Amino acid sequence: MGFANDLQGFQSHDALLNVQDAEIELLEHIRRCVQIKVKADREYSLAMTSMFAQAGRLESSTEELRGSLIKQAWDTVVETTETIGRVVRQNADxxxxxxxxSITNLILExxxxxxxxxxxHHRIHDxxxxxxxxxxxxxxxxxxxxEAANESRxxxxxxxxxNESAAAKPRKLxxxxxxxxxNSRRxxxxxxxxxxxLNEAMQYEKHLRTILLPDLLECQESALREALETWQGVMREVVERIDFCAEGFQATHGKLSYALSIIDPDKEYKAFLDEHRSNPPQWMDFAIPSPLQNTQLGKYEGTLRPDRIAVDDLTIHDVRNSELAKRRAVDHVKRDRDEMKCLYDRLSYxxxxxxxxxxEVDPNNAPRALNIAEAPSPSAMTVNPNIALQDEEWFHGVxxxxxxxxxxxxxxxxxxRETTRNEERxxxxxxxxxxxxxxxxxxxxxxxxxxxGSAFDTIQELIVYQHHSELPVTIKSGAILYNPIFRERWELNNDDVQLIEKIGRGxxxxxxxxxxxxxxxxxxxKTCRVNLPxxxxxxxxxxxxxxxxxxHPNIVRLVGICVQKQPIMIVMELVPGGSLLNYLRRDGQRLPTRxxxxxxxxxxxxxxxxxxKGCIHRDLAARNCLVGLNDEVKISDFGMSREEQEYVVSDGMKQIPIKWTAPEALHYGKYTSMCDVWSFGVLxxxxxxLGQAPYAGLSNTKAREKIDQGYxxxxxxxxPSPVYQLTLRCWEYTPERRPHFDEIHKLLLNVFKHL
Structure with missing residues (x-):
C-alpha cells in the first residue's frame, strides 16, 4: 500500500491535492489558535502581576499581623500566584x-x-x-x-x-x-x-506509468510523512506549555499526551488511501490500423509494411540521416543519464x-520500393451530415x-459561421x-x-446538398460550393475552456x-468583450x-483560439510569475545582478x-513581459505587433507608449526593428x-522634448558598466547606429559569462 501504487488515477490526484489543501487550512487554523492563546496568556500573566503588586501594598497592619497563620497563608498564595504568572509568561513567550x-515555516513548506x-504532475502528463x-x-x-500516392499512381x-497517347505526349507522361x-517518396x-x-509515444507512456508517475508519488508521500513528523513536534510543544502538574491539568495533559502518542506517520494516510483508492487509467489504445490498410484511401500494394522501416532507393539517405540524428541524440542523453534515463531508453530503442x-539491406543496392500495378480510384470527398453543427469541421463559430x-x-x-445582428443569432x-x-x-x-431552393431539416443537410449538387446558392450570385474550409488545428472549443480566476485586464x-x-x-x-466593434x-x-x-522559449506560447461562440478567447501558456514589472517591484531587491x-x-x-521573423513588437516594456520558472522571462502582449520590415502609422498616436517609443516613430510614425531596440534599452x-517608471516626474511631451535635446x-x-554602454547604443538618435538584437544578445551573453 502506498501513493505510488494506489494514487495513479486523476481522481486520486485531485483527492491528493484536496487533502494537502485541507492540511494547510488546518495548520493555519492551529496558528490562529496559538496566537489567541499567546495573547490570552500574556494578559493573564499581566493580571497576576497586578494582583501581586496590589497584595504587596498591605503595610498598615503588618506589625499587628506578625505571626498570624492566616497572614502567612495569604503570603504563600500571593507568592504562588506570582510564580504562576511568571511561568505563564515564559510559556507564552x-x-x-x-x-x-515553526508553524509558519511548516505552512510555507x-x-x-x-x-x-x-x-x-502537469509536466509529465502534458x-x-x-x-x-x-x-x-x-x-x-x-x-x-x-491517398496522394495511390491517386498519382x-x-x-x-x-x-x-500507348498511343503516351507516345504522342511523352512530356505529360x-x-x-x-x-x-x-508522392511515393514523401x-x-x-x-x-x-x-x-508511434514507438516514442508507447515508450513514454510505459515510462510514465512505471517510473515517472510512481517516483513522483513516492517522493510526495515521503515529503508528506516528513512534514507530519515536524507537525507532531510542533503540537507537542504546545501541549507541554499547558502542563502545570495540577490534578486537573494532569488529567487533561494525559489525554493530550495519549492523543499525540497515537500519531503514527505509517498509519496517517491509511483511511485516505482506502477512501480514494482508484485503478490506473485505462491504457490508451495505440493499436491503430495502418493507413496502408485503409481501403477508403485506396488499395495500396507497394513494398511498405506496417510497423516496419522502409529502406530502399527512395529512403536510404533519409534513414541514414535519421540514424545519425538518433546516434547524436543518444550520445547527448548519456551525459545526463540520471535525470533523462527515460528519454535515453526511448531513443536507444x-x-x-x-x-x-x-x-538487412545492402546500402549500395537498396531494394526497389514500388511495384506499379493497377489500383482503384481514390474515394471522393464527402461531408458528414450526421453530427451536430458546432462539431462540423467547416463550422467556424463566431x-x-x-x-x-x-x-x-x-x-x-x-x-x-455564426453572427449576431440586432441581438439575433x-x-x-x-x-x-x-x-x-x-x-x-x-x-x-x-x-x-x-x-x-428546397428546404432541409438541418443546416448540415442543406450544406451537403449544395456541395454535391453544385447548384448556385442563389441565382443572382451564381456562387457554387466546391471546397469546404475546415477549422485550423489551433481553433479550440469554447466549452473546453474552464475559467478559474481573473488575473488581469487587457x-x-x-x-x-x-x-x-x-x-x-x-x-x-485573454477574452474579448462581446460588445466590441x-x-x-x-x-x-x-x-x-x-x-x-x-x-521560442522566450516568447509566450499560443495554445489556440476559441471562436465557436462568444466571448472570443485567446488561449496561451500560463506563465506563473506574472508581469515582469510587478515581479521587479515586489521581489527585485532579493535578485542578484547576475x-x-x-x-x-x-x-x-x-x-x-x-x-x-520580420516582426515589429511596438510595445516592448517590462509590463508586457512575463516571468516563468527560475526567473525566465518571456515576451508577451503582441496586440500592437506588425509582421512587416517597416510599418507606418497613419491613424494618429493613440495608445502609443510615448516614453518607450523611438523618436522616429513619434515624429514620423515610422516603425522598424530599430524602434524595438530603443524600447529594449528602456526595458x-x-x-x-527594479521597476521604476522611466522619466519620472516628466510629462510625455516634456520627456519627448528632452530626448530630442540629447537627454x-x-x-x-x-x-554593470558594459550593460549601460549597450543601453546608450540602443538610444542612439539615428536608427542605423543602433545594434541589432543578435548583436545585443552576444554582448549580454559575454557580460553574463564574466559575472
Missing part, C-alpha cells in the same frame, strides 16, 4: 518566538511541496498529451500521403496503358511519373516518421530499429468577417466567388433551412487563469495569428527571434532600476 515560527507536485497529438497529426498526414498507369515518384518518409513517433533495418476573408482564398471555397454561409459573398441561412415557419477584455480540457492543462486566457475583434485575433507561428542580466539576456533572445533600464536616462545603481 516560547510559543510566540519558537512554536509560531507544505505550500511549496504542493506547488512542485502539481507542476511536475508530454504524453503532446506525443499523442503528434501521433494523430502524423497519422493524418500519413493518410493524405497514401492510378493517373500514371492510365496514361501508360494508352514524364510529369505524371515524376509526380508519382515524388509517403515513405512519413511512414518512417509515423513508426518512430529507435536507434536499434534504424540500425536493424539498415543491416469568427469575424475579416478572418473569414483571410481563409477563403480560391473560387468555391466556403465555410459556415444568425447562421451565415461565406463563399469566395467573384469576391467574398455572405448568405444568411433562412429558417422557414416549419423550422427548416433554405436559401432559394485592452480588449479580462485575462483569466483557466483549465483546458480534456488535457487538464493550466492556461492563461468588428474592427477591434479583428485586432484582438491578430495577436493569436501572430503568436501561432512562433516557437539574475537581472539573465533577464535582459532572455528578452534579447526573444526579440532576436522576432527580428529574424534594460526598468530591469536594473538620456541615467545609469541605475546596480547596472
Amino acid at each position: 516560547f510559543l510566540a518566538t519558537n512554536t509560531l515560527e 507544505k505550500k511549496a511541496l504542493r506547488k512542485v507536485y502539481t507542476e511536475e 508530454e504524453l498529451t503532446r506525443l499523442r497529438e503528434d501521433v494523430f497529426r502524423i497519422k493524418a498526414e500519413y493518410e493524405r500521403c497514401v 492510378v493517373k500514371y498507369e492510365e496514361a501508360l496503358s494508352k 514524364d510529369d505524371l511519373k515524376d509526380r508519382f515518384f515524388k 509517403l515513405h518518409q512519413v511512414h518512417n516518421e509515423y513508426v518512430l513517433m 529507435q536507434l536499434a530499429l534504424l540500425v536493424g533495418a539498415l543491416s 469568427l469575424p468577417r475579416e478572418e473569414v476573408v483571410r481563409l477563403l482564398v480560391n473560387e468555391g471555397d466556403y465555410l459556415v 444568425q447562421i451565415v454561409l461565406s463563399v469566395k466567388w467573384n469576391g467574398h459573398k455572405h448568405f444568411i441561412i433562412q429558417q422557414t415557419p416549419e423550422h427548416k433551412f433554405r436559401f432559394e 485592452n480588449f477584455g479580462d485575462v483569466y487563469r483557466a483549465i483546458l480540457h480534456p488535457k487538464r492543462m493550466n492556461v492563461a486566457v 468588428e474592427e477591434q475583434k479583428k485586432k484582438f485575433l491578430s495577436e493569436g495569428r501572430i503568436l501561432k507561428q512562433y516557437d 539574475t537581472l542580466v539573465s533577464m535582459c539576456l532572455d528578452c534579447a533572445a526573444g526579440m532576436a527571434y522576432l527580428e529574424s 534594460i533600464w526598468e530591469i536594473f532600476s 538620456r536616462l541615467p545609469a541605475p545603481e546596480r547596472i
Whole structure:
C-alpha cells in the first residue's frame, strides 16, 4: 500500500491535492489558535502581576499581623500566584518566538511541496498529451500521403496503358511519373516518421506509468510523512506549555499526551488511501490500423509494411540521416543519464530499429520500393451530415468577417459561421466567388433551412446538398460550393475552456487563469468583450495569428483560439510569475545582478527571434513581459505587433507608449526593428532600476522634448558598466547606429559569462 501504487488515477490526484489543501487550512487554523492563546496568556500573566503588586501594598497592619497563620497563608498564595504568572509568561513567550515560527515555516513548506507536485504532475502528463497529438497529426498526414500516392499512381498507369497517347505526349507522361515518384517518396518518409513517433509515444507512456508517475508519488508521500513528523513536534510543544502538574491539568495533559502518542506517520494516510483508492487509467489504445490498410484511401500494394522501416532507393539517405540524428541524440542523453534515463531508453530503442533495418539491406543496392500495378480510384470527398453543427469541421463559430476573408482564398471555397445582428443569432454561409459573398441561412415557419431552393431539416443537410449538387446558392450570385474550409488545428472549443480566476485586464477584455480540457492543462486566457466593434475583434485575433507561428522559449506560447461562440478567447501558456514589472517591484531587491542580466539576456533572445521573423513588437516594456520558472522571462502582449520590415502609422498616436517609443516613430510614425531596440534599452533600464517608471516626474511631451535635446536616462545603481554602454547604443538618435538584437544578445551573453 502506498501513493505510488494506489494514487495513479486523476481522481486520486485531485483527492491528493484536496487533502494537502485541507492540511494547510488546518495548520493555519492551529496558528490562529496559538496566537489567541499567546495573547490570552500574556494578559493573564499581566493580571497576576497586578494582583501581586496590589497584595504587596498591605503595610498598615503588618506589625499587628506578625505571626498570624492566616497572614502567612495569604503570603504563600500571593507568592504562588506570582510564580504562576511568571511561568505563564515564559510559556507564552516560547510559543510566540519558537512554536509560531515553526508553524509558519511548516505552512510555507507544505505550500511549496504542493506547488512542485502539481507542476511536475502537469509536466509529465502534458508530454504524453503532446506525443499523442503528434501521433494523430502524423497519422493524418500519413493518410493524405497514401491517398496522394495511390491517386498519382492510378493517373500514371492510365496514361501508360494508352500507348498511343503516351507516345504522342511523352512530356505529360514524364510529369505524371515524376509526380508519382515524388508522392511515393514523401509517403515513405512519413511512414518512417509515423513508426518512430508511434514507438516514442508507447515508450513514454510505459515510462510514465512505471517510473515517472510512481517516483513522483513516492517522493510526495515521503515529503508528506516528513512534514507530519515536524507537525507532531510542533503540537507537542504546545501541549507541554499547558502542563502545570495540577490534578486537573494532569488529567487533561494525559489525554493530550495519549492523543499525540497515537500519531503514527505509517498509519496517517491509511483511511485516505482506502477512501480514494482508484485503478490506473485505462491504457490508451495505440493499436491503430495502418493507413496502408485503409481501403477508403485506396488499395495500396507497394513494398511498405506496417510497423516496419522502409529502406530502399527512395529512403536510404533519409534513414541514414535519421540514424545519425538518433546516434547524436543518444550520445547527448548519456551525459545526463540520471535525470533523462527515460528519454535515453526511448531513443536507444529507435536507434536499434534504424540500425536493424539498415543491416538487412545492402546500402549500395537498396531494394526497389514500388511495384506499379493497377489500383482503384481514390474515394471522393464527402461531408458528414450526421453530427451536430458546432462539431462540423467547416463550422467556424463566431469568427469575424475579416478572418473569414483571410481563409477563403480560391473560387468555391466556403465555410459556415455564426453572427449576431440586432441581438439575433444568425447562421451565415461565406463563399469566395467573384469576391467574398455572405448568405444568411433562412429558417422557414416549419423550422427548416433554405436559401432559394428546397428546404432541409438541418443546416448540415442543406450544406451537403449544395456541395454535391453544385447548384448556385442563389441565382443572382451564381456562387457554387466546391471546397469546404475546415477549422485550423489551433481553433479550440469554447466549452473546453474552464475559467478559474481573473488575473488581469487587457485592452480588449479580462485575462483569466483557466483549465483546458480534456488535457487538464493550466492556461492563461485573454477574452474579448462581446460588445466590441468588428474592427477591434479583428485586432484582438491578430495577436493569436501572430503568436501561432512562433516557437521560442522566450516568447509566450499560443495554445489556440476559441471562436465557436462568444466571448472570443485567446488561449496561451500560463506563465506563473506574472508581469515582469510587478515581479521587479515586489521581489527585485532579493535578485542578484547576475539574475537581472539573465533577464535582459532572455528578452534579447526573444526579440532576436522576432527580428529574424520580420516582426515589429511596438510595445516592448517590462509590463508586457512575463516571468516563468527560475526567473525566465518571456515576451508577451503582441496586440500592437506588425509582421512587416517597416510599418507606418497613419491613424494618429493613440495608445502609443510615448516614453518607450523611438523618436522616429513619434515624429514620423515610422516603425522598424530599430524602434524595438530603443524600447529594449528602456526595458534594460526598468530591469536594473527594479521597476521604476522611466522619466519620472516628466510629462510625455516634456520627456519627448528632452530626448530630442540629447537627454538620456541615467545609469541605475546596480547596472554593470558594459550593460549601460549597450543601453546608450540602443538610444542612439539615428536608427542605423543602433545594434541589432543578435548583436545585443552576444554582448549580454559575454557580460553574463564574466559575472
